[in-house]
Amino acid sequence: MEVSDKKQSKGKLIASGIIPFAFLIVLVVYIFGPGSDVLDLGVPLPEITMEKIDFLDSEIQVTVRNTGPIPVVIAMADINDRIQPAAVEPDGFLERYETALVRIPFAWNEAEPYRIGLTIEDGTRFEKEVEAAAPALQPTLELVGFFALIGTYVGIIPVMVGLLWLPFIKKISKNKYHFFLALTAGLLLFLGIDSIEEALEISEENLAGSFNGVLLVTTVIVLSFLGLYYAGEKLVKKAVSSTASSRLSKPIAVALMIAIGIGLHNFGEGLAIGAAVGIGSIAFSTFLIVGFALHNTTEGIAIAGPLSRGKGLVGKALIGKLVALGLIAGSPVIFGAWIGGFVYSPFTTVIFLAVGAGAIFQVIITIMRWIREEGDKNFSSGAVVTGFAAGMLIMYLTSILV
Template sequence: MELDNNKSKVKVVVSGIIPFFFIILMMAYIFGPGAGLLDFGVALPEITIEKVDFIESEIQATIRNTGPIPVEIAMADVNDRIQPSAIEPDRFLERYETALVRIPFEWNEAEPYAIGITVEDGTRFEKQIEAAAPALEPTLDLAIFFAIIGTYVGIIPVMIGLLWLPFIKKINKSKYHFFLALTVGLLLFLGIDSIEEAIEVSKENLADVFNGILLVATVTALSFLGLYYAGEKLLKKSESSRLTKPVAIALMISIGIGLHNFGEGLAIGAAVGIGSIAFSTFLIVGFALHNTTEGIAIAAPMSRERKVIGKLAIMGMIAGSPAIFGAWVGGFVYSPFSSVVFLSIGAGAIFQVIIIILNMIRVECNNNLSSAAVVSGISVGMVVMYLTGILI
């Protein structure tokens, strides 16, 4: 009997491997003896200028070969004028390989520049810089500056929003349902906002080869599924531990908001990094007002708990402090790809929390999600976030 079971398991394994074997054979043929099948048309080069830094008496451009074929960098130019340049490590780039192009140039702060890179077949690729600004160098003073900005944008507004807790504690059940639904509206807006920001970054700064929209969709979905699984485990654990369900939900909200605020910190740090002082100030003021409402989202589920001051303070730090780390990353080592990924992870986390809260509301409202309190709460939450978001 045991022998028959072993044979059955072997058959199952073999039946699962056979399709993969034929796929490998097919790929080996296409990229081997059958390579001629792929020779239709002409493969064109593609260079992406990912980043431009203005150093003292020098312009440095980080480039990547995002085309299907290897390329050789022929020359660089500034404002259509060919300039001497050094390419590190060398001028030959395989697919996805990066290089640093160093152009000796006496640039002027706040002036616009067009940086061009030409490959060996004469194809030129360009990146427009609206206003030149000195590249940020990591220093203790600048790190402290970004920490202060992150605190002002992330931690303080969330903590202010948590001050709504005493008010929410004293309201009746119907109004409590309204504030739970308000939380859903706030988070729904944040999730959509994260996706919009991620798509905008991918369109403006990410190479087409990475297919920004599909990258956003994929990372958002994977983040949602992974965090939903982890969230369900956390809720089950709360049933057999000192961690109550409302606290577990508030913790998940804090994590989701924290991931979103990391993306906001990235935007501020990047704006300061490229010298866009007016825009960065605009972001700081807008995000500070915008994020005050996030504290309500954390406070609402906790309003029926006792002795929550310490827990709320911890959750406020979880939700707000990532803005500091985001500002550091955005200002010192900004990467469009990582920005898109983190914004998408934040969106997935927020949508996961929305599902958890809706389940909580459904239980609270006896399976009635269409009550006036719920519908109006979600609607008001969206409107409040839109109105505060106008300043961003």
């Protein structure tokens, strides 16, 4: 009797959960259903977005997406507002969010600016400007090596160098140690804001309004933050609950979380570097590499901070762990540069930058907690405040070099 009651109430529960959904479906079907043009008010304006422009041998290729509310037909292409014959693959008809490749034969000149225009069936013309035409990068072995080299200089080496401060941080007093932890948090906060700015800039320039750039970035940041927050908690708990002989102590767990967060950020940075080289918007000068290297050295300090209080970490075991952490944080620059340089997509870049920002905010929370647990449960000590401020300031000053 009781069992069937329970079953019945469970059935009711499910039904009460489903019924509102059913009504919602009925409503949507009614609105989109045939003959229901009651709600068709106003004039929907077509919109297309040129997401990517590649300069090939005597040909300009445009990746275009229908980002408006209605289907469009690509009817004409022009360069610098002069009509050109072209081809559109697979065809000119684009449903919402569908993409096509427009191929325009054109003898372009390197380093000159071009305005690429596309006209749709109602005569509306859309335009995108390229500041300086540069040949699209082909993934040759040489370029793969070039990007790997840049990634090593910009990512791995600086992080490793930063990690060398570990013995120094180990020996200093508790107060000074708090200073370094707060410094790390400051550094990271700067990186997080930097990532968001970059993501918003790219979405503003290359993604259509219908992607809701700001909301896309915000949503991905929050998702990334929550995902890593949850995983990080589990990791640290596991480290604490395990015995002292375990390979994963709490400081290592925290350092690992920081390394992962920075790694995600550096992946975004790599995408940006690769893309910038790919679209020819920067000349990758040695000066710029030095700037990035100085900037990223601070990331090594961020990882070294919590690690310095790891007990029983000496010798080869420590070096092995340091190298592993350095690679986790630094090597994503290489992968990012490859992807950014060869298969650049603004959408992917925005997503990764936002994931990186979320990861960094999660790491900041972890460090602040660490300070609180280590210290006297207060953030207003002189060491913490000056550390945080110094972190932001260092990052700002080194960022000027980039």
